[in-house]
Amino acid sequence: MTILNTAYQPNMFWDGGSPTLETQVSAPIEAHEEMDFNVMKVVERLNNHPLYPSLFRKAYNSGPSAFTLTRAIANFERTLFTGKSKYDAFQYEKKSDALSASEKRGMDIFFGERAECFHCHGGFNFTDFSFKNNGLYEVYADSGRARITTLHDDVGEFKVPSLRNVALTAPYMHDGSVATLEDVVEHYNSGGKPNFNKSFLIRPLNLTQQEKEDLVNFMKALSDQ
Amino acid sequence: MKSIKSVLCLAVVGFIFSFSSCKKDDSDANNIPNTDTIGELSFNFRQFVGNDRIVYSQVYNDTSGRPFKITNLRYYISNIVLIKANGLELPLSGKVLLVDNEKEQYTLGEIPVGDYSGLRFMVGIDSATNHLDPALYDASNPLSYQPVSMHWGWNFGYIFMKVEGNVDTDSVPTGNLNGIISYDIGSDPLVRVINFNHIFSVHGNINTVNFKFNILKMFSGIDLATESITHTNPGRDLADRIASNWLLAFTIEP
Numbered sequence: 001m002t003i004l005n006t007a008y009q010p011n012m013f014w015d016g017g018s019p020t021l022e023t024q025v026s027a028p029i030e031a032h033e034e035m036d037f038n039v040m041k042v043v044e045r046l047n048n049h050p051l052y053p054s055l056f057r058k059a060y061n062s063g064p065s066a067f068t069l070t071r072a073i074a075n076f077e078r079t080l081f082t083g084k085s086k087y088d089a090f091q092y093e094k095k096s097d098a099l100s101a102s103e104k105r106g107m108d109i110f111f112g113e114r115a116e117c118f119h120c121h122g123g124f125n126f127t128d129f130s131f132k133n134n135g136l137y138e139v140y141a142d143s144g145r146a147r148i149t150t151l152h153d154d155v156g157e158f159k160v161p162s163l164r165n166v167a168l169t170a171p172y173m174h175d176g177s178v179a180t181l182e183d184v185v186e187h188y189n190s191g192g193k194p195n196f197n198k199s200f201l202i203r204p205l206n207l208t209q210q211e212k213e214d215l216v217n218f219m220k221a222l223s224d225q
Numbered sequence: 226m227k228s229i230k231s232v233l234c235l236a237v238v239g240f241i242f243s244f245s246s247c248k249k250d251d252s253d254a255n256n257i258p259n260t261d262t263i264g265e266l267s268f269n270f271r272q273f274v275g276n277d278r279i280v281y282s283q284v285y286n287d288t289s290g291r292p293f294k295i296t297n298l299r300y301y302i303s304n305i306v307l308i309k310a311n312g313l314e315l316p317l318s319g320k321v322l323l324v325d326n327e328k329e330q331y332t333l334g335e336i337p338v339g340d341y342s343g344l345r346f347m348v349g350i351d352s353a354t355n356h357l358d359p360a361l362y363d364a365s366n367p368l369s370y371q372p373v374s375m376h377w378g379w380n381f382g383y384i385f386m387k388v389e390g391n392v393d394t395d396s397v398p399t400g401n402l403n404g405i406i407s408y409d410i411g412s413d414p415l416v417r418v419i420n421f422n423h424i425f426s427v428h429g430n431i432n433t434v435n436f437k438f439n440i441l442k443m444f445s446g447i448d449l450a451t452e453s454i455t456h457t458n459p460g461r462d463l464a465d466r467i468a469s470n471w472l473l474a475f476t477i478e479p
Contacts, residue, residue, distance in 0.1 A: 017379035023358050026370060027378035039360075039370040066360040066370045147458060148380060150412075 001161040002169050004082040010129050014158040014174045017148045021074035039066050082164050083124075086221040099221055106218025109211055115188070116201050117215075126163035126222065133157045135192020135202045136173055144174065156197050167220040181216045264427040266307075266336040269435045270324045271478075272298055279326055279440065284402070288441055291398050291449050293406060295440070297389035298326040299375060301367070303354070304347035304418070305333065310340040321350070323367035323375065330433075340426045344434070348385060348471045349416035355382035377411065381458070385411045385468075388440075394450045406449070408467060409456040415468040423477045435478040442474040443467060 012024035028034045029042055046052045046064035053063045060068045089098035110117045122128055131145040133156040145157040158174040172178040178187060191204035271278060274285040284294045302322040307315040322331045359376050362369040375384045387409055394404035425434060457464040
């Protein structure tokens with residue numbers, strides 16, 4: 001999942017387990033699978049750095065601390081915007097030739113009632129920020145949203161990711177188990193695996209080979225130029 | 226002394242034309258605790274395996290004879306309420322203790338002198354506090370990010386109790402500590418409030434209540450050979466049994 005346009009996210013992580021960009025900071029620092037480190041030890045290192053203490057004081061009137069560290073990273077992340085794709089030129093700058101014929105056909109499939117992609121991947125960020133079970137597995141190793149809510153009805157639900165720059169963010173799905181956009185389309189075209197909690201929108205689509213290619217081409221047109 | 230203060234007080238009132246009255250109680254007016262009414266109270270927490278103090282890396286046996294050792298033991302105590310002999314309850318609002326096996330004494334600050342008949346506290350952090358941003362606290366506050374992390378970094382909140390160590394997981398123990406003990410216990414439903422009937426009094430500066438935490442009681446009904454790891458979720462049932470055993474594990478020592 002991209003962190004571009006992350007300022008729009010109402011919560012953080014695939015399971016929505018962190019409410020703000022500020023509180024999110026500690027997780028990658030401390031998670032055993034990621035940095036396996038510690039927020040206060042990062043603060044200690046920053047305080048011993050030749051440059052950072054003065055930069056922090058300049059920005060926050062106070063040196064590196066858990067507070068200023070988390071504000072600084074969150075505020076940096078809020079500056080990461082995207083919105084200059086071929087699709088944006090077509091849709092918002094009204095350049096009718098910005099998309100190819102295949103990309104336009106893909107767009108119609110994306111926003112149409114046959115594939116219904118836009119119901120979840122709608123809006124400026126191509127996500128409604130909801131949590132959905134997309135039938136990737138019959139039994140999920142990661143319980144997803146249910147880890148936060150402890151509700152059985154949330155098992156296997158993960159946040160709908162933004163599709164901006166999606167051609168640049170392989171591999172796909174919450175666990176990176178799908179290698180290419182073609183394979184992603186193949187998954188949705190198949191209707192996914194049976195799962196008690198699967199979204200009702202996930203069902204066989206019967207797209208032709210050409211339609212699948214068009215859909216992939218449309219998603220590639222969401223990359224920033 | 227009293228007359229000088231009264232004069233000063235009157236002078237201040239005269240200068241700023243304040244509507245507030247001069248307070249009769251000198252100590253109150255000066256924010257200096259009066260030792261006739263305010264004393265200091267500490268809680269001591271000592272961790273045990275049965276009757277032996279927990280020393281990191283020393284090997285002990287559980288009640289089934291299974292060898293284990295503890296290498297890290299920390300827990301949060303909050304929502305402390307002292308109960309006066311007349312039944313009045315005195316909540317120590319906002320006071321949170323992060324008990325570390327390597328530190329025994331935790332001062333509660335200024336407490337009204339008098340006789341008390343009991344107290345209670347919460348093991349863990351209440352739901353209103355549990356989901357706030359730890360970065361908002363000063364580094365000296367136990368609720369801030371800790372050098373040994375006591376927060377999950379997501380909205381589950383604080384790790385109420387962290388227990389780490391090693392255990393012999395062989396079906397017939399051989400003394401080889403081949404397994405890991407790793408309990409990270411937390412989440413709102415797992416707080417436990419423990420009530421103590423305990424007669425004590427607060428007078429002067431040195432008043433102490435001594436708590437014993439017996440880890441063998443926390444292991445009651447738990448098979449360390451197969452149940453030595455839970456980070457609460459998944460594995461919630463084990464975490465829930467551990468939390469319920471806190472009610473047995475904490476006692477007050479004379």
